[in-house]
Amino acid sequence: MSKILLLVMVSLLTFSPSSLAGLSEPIVNYHIKAKLIPEEKSVLGEEELTWINDSNKYISELQFHLYLNAFKNSRSTFMKERGGVPRRLKSNRKNWGYIEIDKIQVKDGPDLTSTIEYIQPDDDNKDDQTVARVTLPKPVPPRGKITLHIDFYSKLSRVVFRSGYHKDFYFVAQWFPKIGVLWKGEWNCHQYHSNSEFFANFGVYRVEITVPEGFVLGATGKRIDATRNGDDTITYTHFQENVHDFAWTASPDFLEFRQEYSLENPPVNTEMILLIHPSHRNQRWRYLSSLKNAIEFYSQNYGPYPYPTITLVDPPLGGLGAGGMEYPTLFTSFAFSWMPKGVYMTEMVTIHEFGHGYWYGIVGSNEFEEAWLDEGINSYSEIKAMKKYYGEDSSMFNIHGVKISDQVFHRVRIIASSRLDPILKNSWEYYNGATYGINVYSKAAFMLLTLENYLGEDVMSDIMKTFYERWKFKHPTSQDFIALAEEVSGQDLSWFFDQFLKSPDKLDYAIGRLRSREVERPEGILEGEQGLFEETEREEAQEQDKMYRNEVVVVRKGELIFPQDILVTFEGGEEIREQWDGKERWKRFVYLKPYRLRSAQVDPDNKVLLDDNFLNNSRVLKPKKIPLLKCALDLMFKFQAFLAFVSF
Amino acid sequence: MKVLKSYGSGIKEATLQPKMIFILWLRNFIFGLALFYVFFRFLTWSIGNSVLADSLLERFDFSVFFEILVHHDEAMNLLLMVGFVLILLYFLVSVFLYGGILSILTLPPEAKEERRRLAQTFFQGAGKFFGRFFRLSIYALLLWVAFFLINLLLNPLGKLLTGNGSNEWMGFYFFWIRVAIGLFLVFLIRMILDYSRIEIVILDSQAVFLSFLKTIKLVFQQFGKTLALYYLLVLTGIIVIIVFWVANSNLPSFSSTWMTVFIPFLVAQLFIAFQGWLKIAFQSAQLVFYLSLSAI
Known part of the structure; x- marks a missing residue:
């Protein structure tokens, strides 16, 4: 007990809330007491929620997310959109999850429990119970506040999607009644969809979690208290300002590693907490080094990491459904104990999920409606970070000279996609999960x-x-991003975002034609002719004056328009760079030169990464056969060796 | 001793058969060439005009490979189909050639005339036994079915050992154990078929299925020895693969791009020719071993 008290006192002394204080107005203030009941795979909770009406309207109803009800039955919108219930849930009645509000009342006021009503703002699925509203006896005035007391019971599902349990591993996320966002005077409280993630107000969370002694706990925010209760349970209190969600995890198997992380420029001081499954102990270095890289990259490129802790959770093999997911100051990655050193999957997921601490955690965009603002910006950051730390062309895989980059991995997804959706769209309205992810x-x-x-x-x-x-600590929209990009760059970028953000169409420029013809000497009756040459003189003159009409035609094969650079090279070694606005369907460039054209390349510096087909971006007049020969002979030998092995 | 003697005889006999090695290499080369031609045409058509083709000379570039794969997926499917058809044809040609190899290897020392007319003897034997060996391949399906059944039975065992997949290290080791079991079974089936063919040729047996059953019995009766001989030959193959790999990795760089392509190709063909030599060694060594058993 004394050790724990000492730990708490040290924590309180070292905890510096000044870096976060006053960064956002706390619309919500949660004080939750939760008790894990392992034998029921559930959490019993009490929540005191203070909510501020920051609109200029009187608000007479409140809306709440009850996310866990997505796992209540096969009729939830989540399950219907997934196209079926996973076997792990179906196999046993105990595997399902749900949340019940036992009581909701205004603090020191009326009981609102009887007014609870499930609503479906996104679809007509009356069976979906992931959003509920309660009617208030009297409206909350503009800038007014209301405090509610809520008793709830969360039955956790087997971990299939993000939250739940696997044996003694608990990942408790989207687990409490969470108020929606009153945005632009309306409730923005979407149902739990298969594709979408979340949206919530920034606020203050103080959460007291009681777990059996012997369980190792990790949670959003800083631990400020730990008290043994004398009944073989222990209560940990976590506190965090300026976050919009709270998640926690507990398991008796976790190994806990804590390490301070400091950066001078920009100044960062935080504690890295790694909760790792024992069988992954050998991957500890992988997690910690990639987490350090992530903190450094995001702090140096966007802004110093502002929270006092960051908790990285490694789920066990059976709990991988919780892997690769982000919550404020806590995220999950994944690893396999046997994973070779040159496979950077764990590093990629660790950097990506940490990055969500910025793009989702701090810059709190609406993941339901504009998921690209967190996923897209974060994937952009991830690609850059992976390049920096794991190599330009080997940032995903680098074993025995076989190299694949993270960027190539993303590109393959794009060019193989069916272009049914644009990037900007409500998450649940995509054609399917794949087009959502790709976009x-x-x-x-x-x-x-x-x-x-x-x-x-x-x-x-x-x-x-x-x-x-x-x-930071606000809720930007796509339009805010575009306006800011235009402001900072000083350019009108509407043409860019209108096309690439809002259209599913294709961008593809190609070298359509390449031709080089000797210019024939004029024949026939020509004005200004000075008479005939001697035969020998003419031949010599022809040899010296040989001219070639070199022609390059660049074509726009896709619907989208982007200005293009074109590089034309000649046999004499001369290079000419052209620029084309790319608006017409094609453009011809003609050069009269004493030598032939060698090649032409559209986008020679590989800048237009959204171009659908890199193979047609260039063309040579005389194709080189040797590289093709080498490649084909390599395949031939592999095939021969295969035949030799399988034949007898 | 019998095993080592058979191994030595097999190696010696294979070394004395350059013409047969040539035939086996040629068979492999022709099939390789067929795929080469189709693939070369495909590359010329898909990427030949592009500057990106240059990148193929340096090393295998996945970014270029993925572009080809995505933008020419139908042609790639066609290429795979061609590969599949070539494998089927190769199998049939191999079944045909077995008869020739064994006809030569079983020639008595006094058959000088037949040895002089090697090609004729070879192809006569190939034609004579093709039907029987083809039937044998069909009967061998029984063994392949057993192979897949054993693999299926390993699934629940794997689940049990790995705690339904939750013990990662056990899962990892079990995966490699399965690979080892799989290879062991594949080699065992090949060995049984080798002895079946030898028995058919030696006895000039028309009762293929009976020979098949008899050799299964023989292999299990002499399990340690047959296995030891087979794995000595496998080991020989592995050693040469390592030598080839080291040689290939240490090839000097050439100033001429043609040499950069041609020399590795030459080394590769030497390796394939060695594979032919090894095949003959397998047949010959097991034949000597079979005859030594018959002599008892």
Whole structure:
């Protein structure tokens, strides 16, 4: 007990709330007491919620997310959109999850429990119970506040999607009645969808979690208290300002590693907490080094990491459904104990999920309606970070000379996609999960990388830093991002975002034709002719005066328009760079030169990463056969070796 | 001793058969060439005009490969189909050639005339036994079915050992154990078929299924020895693969791009020719071993 008290006192002394104080107005203030009941796989909770009406309207109803009800039955919108219930849930009645509000009342006021009504703001699925509203006896006036007391019971599902349990591993997320966002005078409280993630107000969370002694607990925020209760349970209190969610995890198997992290420029001081499953102990170095890289990259490129802690959770093999997910100051990654060193999957997921601490955690965009703002910007950041720390062309895989980059991985997803949706769309309205993922992650990331190449790295860096600084602890929209990009770059970028953000169409420029013909000497009756040459003189003169009409035709094969650079090279070694606004369907460039054309390349510096087909971006007049020969002979030998092995 | 003697005889006999090695290499080369031609045409069509083709000379570039894969997926499917058809044809040609190899290897020392007319003897034997060996391949499906059944039975065992997949290290080791079991079974089936073919040729047996059953019995009766001989030959193959790999990795760089392509190709073909030599060594060594058993 004394050890724990000492720990708490040290924590309180070292905890510096000044870096966060006053950064946002706490619309919500949660004080939750929760008790984990392992035998029921559930959490019993009491919540005191103070909510401020920051609109200029009188508000007579409150809306709440009851996310866990997505796992209540097969009729929830979540399950219907997924197209079926996973076997792990179906196999046993105990595997399902749900949340019940036992009582909700205004503090020292009337009981509102009887007014609870499930609503479905996004679809007509009357069976969906992931959003509820309660009617207030008297409206909350503008800038007024209301405090509610809520008793709730959360039955956790087996961990399939993000939250739940696997044996003694508990990942408790989207687990308490959470008030929606009153945005632009209306409730923005969407149902739990298969594709979408979340949206909530920034606020203050003080959460007391009681777990059996022997369980190791990790949670959002800083631990400020730990008290043994004398009944083989222990209550940990976590506190955090300026966050919009609270998640926690507990398991008796976790190994806990704590390490201080400091950076001089910009100044960062935080504590890295790694909760790792024992069988992954050998991957500890991988987690910690990639987390350090992530903190450094995001702090230096966007702004110093502002929270006193960051908790990285490694789920066990059976709990991988919780892996790769972000919550404020806490996230999950994943690893396998046997994973080879050159496979950077864990590093990529760790950097990506940490990055969400910025793009979602701090810059709190609406993931339901504009998921690209967190997923796309974060994938853009992830690609850059992976390049920096794990190599330009090997940032995903680097074993025995076989290299694949994170960027190539994203590009394959984009060019293989069916282009049914644009990047900007409500998350639940995408054609399917794949088009959602391709658009909001990969295509949005490539849109930003293309913008960076267009504007220049410095300008893009200013845009991202300014976006972070201006919108931290706030809720920006796509329009806010566009306006800021235009402001910082000093350019009208509507043509760019109108196309790439809002259209599913294709961008594809190609070298359509390449021709080089000797210019024939004029024949026939020509004005100004000076008479005939001697035969020998003429031949010599022809040899000296040989001219070639070199022709390059660049074509726009896709619907989208982007200005293009074109590089034309000649046999004499001369190079000419052309620029084309790319608006017409094609453009011809003609050069009269004493030598032939060698090649032409559209986008020679590979700046337009959204271009659908890199194979047609260039053309040579005389194709080189040797590289093709080498490649084909390599395959031939592999095939021969295969035949030799399987034949006898 | 019997095993080592058979191994030595097999190696010696294979080394004395350059023409047969050539035939086996040629068979492999022709099939390789067929795929080469189709693939080369495909590359010329898909990427030949692009500057990106240059990147293929340096190293295998996945970014270029993925572009080709996505933008020419139908052609790639066609290429796979061609590969599949070539494998089927190769199998049939291999079944045909077995008869020739064994006809030569089983020639008595006094059959000088037949040895002089090697090609004729070879192809006569190939034609004579093709039907029987083809039937044998069909009967061998029984063994392959057993192979898949054993693999299926390993699934629940794996679940049990790995705690339904929750013990990662056990899962990892079990995966490699399964690979080892799989290879062991594949080699065992090949060995049984080798002895079946030898028995059919030696006895000039028309009762293929009976020979098949008899050799299964023989292999299990002499399990340690047959296995030891087979794995000595496998080891020989592995050593040469390592030598080839080291040689290939240490090839000097050439100033001429043609040499950069041609020399590795030459080394590769030497490796394939060695594979032919090894095949003959397998047949010959097991034949000597089979005959030594018959002599008892």
